[in-house]
Amino acid sequence: MENLRKIWTIAYRELYSTFTQPSLLAIMFAAPLIVATIISLAFGSGGSPTIENIPVAIVNLDEGADGLNSGQIFVNAFVPGAAETSGEVSQQTCDVTVSDTSGAQTSLFDLTDAVLLDDPAEARAGVDAGDYAAAIIIPADFTQSTTYSQEHQEINPTPIEVYGDSGRTITPGVIHSIVESITNRLLTGQITVAATIDTMIARAQADPIFGLQFATAGSDFQPNFACAFTGVMNNIRIEQQSIAGEQVDFNVLVAIGSAQAVFFALFTANGGATSILEDRRNWTLQRMIVSPTPRVVILLGKLVGTFTTVLVQLVFLFIGFTIINSFIEGQLTFLWGTNWIALIVLLLATALAASGVGMITAAVGKTAEQANIIGSIISILMGMLGGAFFQVQALGSFEFITYFSIVRWGSEAFSKLAAGNGDIGVNVIFLTLIGTLLFAISLWVFNRRQDI
Secondary structure, X not given: OHHHHHHHHHHXXXXXXXXXXXXXXXHHHHHHHHHHHHHHHHHOOOOOOEOOOEEEEEEEOOOOEOOEOOHHHHHXXXXXXXXXXOOOXXXXXXXXXXXOOOOOEXXXXXXXXXXXXXXXXXXXXXXXXXXXXXXXXXXXXHXXXXXXXXXXXXXXXXXXXXXXXXXXXXXXXXXXXXXXXXHHHHHHHHHHHHHXXXXXXXXXXXXXXXXXXXXXXXXXXXXXXXXXXXXXXXOXXXXXXXXXXXOOEOOHHHHHHHHHHHHHHHHHHHHHHOHHHHHXXXXXXHHHHHOOOOHHHHXXXXXXXXXXXXXXXXXXXXXXXXXXXXXXXXXXXXXXXXXXXXXXXXHHHHHHHHHHHHHHHHHHOOOHHHHHHHHHHHHHXXXXXXXOOOOHHHHHHHHHHHHHOHHHHHHHHHXXXXXXXOOOHHHHHHHHHXXXXXXXXXXXXXXXXXXX
8 A cells, every 4th residue: 555655745846746747748738739630630631522433443353162253243333334244143242232322222323333354463553543442353263262062161261352552642542441241241141051051961970860861851851041142131331421520520520539548648748758867867766776776666657647648638639530520511410430448448558559659768878868858759650650640551562660650550440439439459459568568678778777
């Protein structure tokens, strides 16, 4: 209990020092709100544009298996008239529909403007030239890798390539989601087939009477698995509507605001953590060390103070962005969705990650000035890689390096919540792990340094 009291005392001192400095508060709260709002108003659209007629190139290299060509399903879904000219009939149909805000059902053809090509290189070149938003390239063994049979019992799908235009920030993602949905339906159907047949075989082995009936059925045993592949059991619905519509509310302020919030949180965390070096310079730290207070307690107090400051900053900014967006829209709009539990967990994980980055910069810096320089460089790099200044898709093949930035992980998760997607588990786990790991490393470094 005594150590807990000391941790809170140290944390309270940090909080009091931070929130009694008007200039610091302006940088923490006013600056990111102003910057994100200006950027979103400058680059956001003033109207409510719809997503339609997305130019798409499809290359079906699928060679099929046992008279079935699953690649043709994608062609039939995207290219008008392909189903009539393909000459193939399959029970594995994918009736992909689009529903607008009025509830009217239309085909996927209204959402895309797709063409069928034969050469993958030609399709990729068309995307690079800006003729297509994306190219869907179906591999030669796609059907074979996704079809279950007694001879081929392992379902290990060969990935479909969706080659997107890095200059378009929305439409390639829409096409990727559609392809992923159709593929998931196919796999769900095949898994259903596999599970059904395996269950019947297991029952036949355990029940001799059923086994005899099953063995004598012969050609009469022709189960209909069509329901496993159709929309009756698996609804694939694509909402075609305004980007600022009620169901899928895309807003530039979401991407820019979340990235700016995490970016400025890094600066706040760095400033809070490096205060330990300021305490060493004015001998406050030495007085705490010679007292019966373990170093880990001192660092935990600093971490709690920094974590709380960053958390308050993030909460304030996201509330501020919501108010600004509601003012722009003319009505109350929950910019980050209503999944409050996921939002709270994400805020906690992001604050922990930012605090961990701040602690490690304070640990490696010999002076407060040096630590601030190191922290500023790290924060700017993470901001650049995380989308605080430009869309990370512009990096093209080098986009993978953005995953070294907690700004990318945090802003991506907040954008998912804003779009109604609660699948942020990986983001939360990464942010939590990186915050915990960096604090552990900083604790080890501090304990080895004799000058602290």
